[in-house]
Structures are given as structure tokens and as C-alpha cells.
Amino acid sequence: MTGEKINLIILKECSDIGNEPIIEKCMEWGILKREVNCPACAKDNYISKMKLRKDVSLLEGYKWSCNKLRSKNKKKRKRCSFSMSLRGRTFFGNSKLPIWRILSFIHLWTKNVSTEVMSEELEMSKATVLDWCSFCREVTYDAMMVRNKKIGKKCSKVQLGKYKFGEKRCNKGKVVEGQWALGGIDELSGEIFMATVEKITSETLIQIIQKYVESGTTIVSNLWKELDCLKEEGFEQLKMNNEMNFIIPDTGSQTLKIDAVFRAAKTSLLRCHKNNEFFSGHVSKYLFDKSCKLRNLNPFIEFCKEAGNLYNPDKKETDPEII
Numbered sequence: 001m002t003g004e005k006i007n008l009i010i011l012k013e014c015s016d017i018g019n020e021p022i023i024e025k026c027m028e029w030g031i032l033k034r035e036v037n038c039p040a041c042a043k044d045n046y047i048s049k050m051k052l053r054k055d056v057s058l059l060e061g062y063k064w065s066c067n068k069l070r071s072k073n074k075k076k077r078k079r080c081s082f083s084m085s086l087r088g089r090t091f092f093g094n095s096k097l098p099i100w101r102i103l104s105f106i107h108l109w110t111k112n113v114s115t116e117v118m119s120e121e122l123e124m125s126k127a128t129v130l131d132w133c134s135f136c137r138e139v140t141y142d143a144m145m146v147r148n149k150k151i152g153k154k155c156s157k158v159q160l161g162k163y164k165f166g167e168k169r170c171n172k173g174k175v176v177e178g179q180w181a182l183g184g185i186d187e188l189s190g191e192i193f194m195a196t197v198e199k200i201t202s203e204t205l206i207q208i209i210q211k212y213v214e215s216g217t218t219i220v221s222n223l224w225k226e227l228d229c230l231k232e233e234g235f236e237q238l239k240m241n242n243e244m245n246f247i248i249p250d251t252g253s254q255t256l257k258i259d260a261v262f263r264a265a266k267t268s269l270l271r272c273h274k275n276n277e278f279f280s281g282h283v284s285k286y287l288f289d290k291s292c293k294l295r296n297l298n299p300f301i302e303f304c305k306e307a308g309n310l311y312n313p314d315k316k317e318t319d320p321e322i323i
């Protein structure tokens with residue numbers, strides 16, 4: 001992995017120097033924004049960038065504040081006095097924990113450290129650790145499974161796979177069906193998407209492909225009759241017969257990497273004894289790890305970027321959060 005070195009000592013030392021270095025780092029990593037628009041001005045259709053001002057009564061000693069003079073009528077000019085904490089509407093939200101401890105948590109979480117160790121090392125209660133694990137999973141879930149981020153492009157190949165996680169079984173007298181997932185991996189960039197689907201039909205598969213894969217991409221998959229209409233939807237298609245271990249000549253496509261991703265995701269879920277209730281969140285964490293590894297990216301920094309995307313103070317409250 002290339003790039004910046006991060007460990008608990010670096011995070012703590014950065015925070016010990018003062019508030020400014022850790023705020024600057026958070027802005028560099030994207031978990032805090034460098035610029036935030038004033039929501040009060042936005043309500044009156046004005047765009048005003050707030051400034052960071054000192055406020056010793058707050059945790060990091062800074063708040064966002066607006067002093068825009070606004071009015072169409074010069075006689076009734078009014079100065080906006082809106083202000084909000086630096087943490088307001090960010091991943092750090094209403095937490096009272098110092099930022100370095102939350103960042104340290106993220107660092108350990110992206111390294112798949114056990115909850116017991118995190119609880120011990122960061123002196124957090126088990127309940128707090130579990131809460132933060134869940135907040136972190138929301139970020140990877142949004143990044144990997146909700147946000148409409150397309151992979152692939154013209155002349156690139158995306159391998160497509162489907163997998164059923166969890167077999168039909170009885171749970172407390174109720175029959176629990178397995179969960180179908182459809183996933184794709186860009187052969188070149190290593191970017192991954194995965195989406196859960198109730199039922200595998202031509203319609204549901206095409207909907208997911210259109211949502212997650214750029215038009216014009218070559219789709220590499222096994223022989224599924226549900227995908228026979230892909231060409232009509234603007235995608236090229238390469239079919240592989242996996243059961244016969246047959247690799248189509250002249251294409252250069254190797255065996256399906258996506259199948260290995262699914263198998264590893266399943267093993268990872270079984271190891272953690274996860275049940276279907278948290279299925280999507282845990283799979284998204286696995287995918288996030290895998291995607292960072294394949295792209296040689298630092299998972300901590302990638303996580304910060306994604307957390308900044310999900311918890312963006314500029315996001316209007318009326319914006320659709322989740323599709």
C-alpha cells in the first residue's frame with residue numbers, strides 16, 4: 001500500500017500539538033469539509049460560505065459561522081448570525097469523544113481489529129464500540145451498496161456474478177431464505193459493486209446492471225439466460241461456461257474473479273457468525289476492504305473520504321438519503 005503512514009501514535013501526537021493540526025488532517029482526508037455553506041442563508045436562497053471561528057466553549061475550539069449581510073431591500077439589511085459546531089452534521093456528530101479517539105477507532109476498525117481489543121485499547125465500553133462499528137458499517141454500506149457509483153466504461157470489462165448467501169434454514173421456528181446478491185468487479189481498476197436482490201429475474205438484474213455499470217461496458221458472466229437481453233440495453237457481453245472451466249479464447253479474460261470475491265465474502269461472514277439481519281452492512285465492509293486492497297488504497301483514508309461524503313453538512317435535509 002502506498003501513501004501516508006497512519007497509526008495510533010501519529011493520530012495521538014497530531015492531536016496533542018493542538019486542535020488545528022487534527023482539524024487540518026480531517027479536512028485533508030475529507031471527513032471534515034474545508035468549506036460549508038450556511039444552511040440559514042440557503043433557506044432564503046442565498047449562498048454563503050461560513051468561516052471557521054474560534055470558540056473555546058466547543059470541543060475542538062472552533063465553529064462554523066456566517067455573517068453575511070443579506071436583503072434585497074437596502075433599508076432592511078440583516079446580518080446572518082448563524083453558527084454551528086465544527087462537528088455539526090458530520091461523522092463526529094454529537095459525540096463527545098475527542099476526534100483523535102474516533103479516528104483511532106476508524107483506524108482499528110478498518111484493520112479488522114476485534115471489538116474486544118478496540119474496547120480495551122481505546123478505553124471504550126463494549127456498547128460504545130458496537131455503536132461505532134454500526135456507524136462505520138453505515139458508511140461502507142452507503143459507499144459500496146447504496147450510492148449510485150457506476151463502475152466500468154467503454155472498452156473495459158466488468159465480471160458479473162450472483163451468489164446466494166445463507167441457505168434456507170429454520171430460525172426459531174421460522175424459515176429463513178437465503179439472500180441473493182449480484183456483484184461486479186472491474187477487471188482493470190478493481191472497483192467492485194454488490195447489490196442484494198429479492199428475486200433473480202431479467203428485469204431485476206438489468207435494473208441493477210444499469211444502476212451500477214456504465215453503458216458500453218463489456219459484461220463478463222456465466223451463461224445466464226436472464227442476461228440474454230443485455231445487448232439491447234447497450235452492453236457488450238462475454239459469456240463463460242464456468243462449470244466446464246472453459247475460458248473463452250481470444251478475449252484474454254481469466255476465470256471469474258467475482259466468484260472468488262463472493263466465496264471469500266461468505267467465508268468472512270461465516271467466521272464472524274453474522275446473521276441475515278446485518279448481512280448488507282457486513283458484506284459492504286468486506287467489499288470495502290477488498291476494493292481498497294485491489295486498488296492499493298489506504299482503507300483509513302478511503303473511509304474518511306466516504307464518511308465525509310455520507311455526512312456532508314452541505315447535504316440538504318430534503319436530499320434523498322437512501323434510494
Ligand SMILES: [Zn+2]
Nearest residue numbers: 038041066080
Ligand atoms: Zn448565513
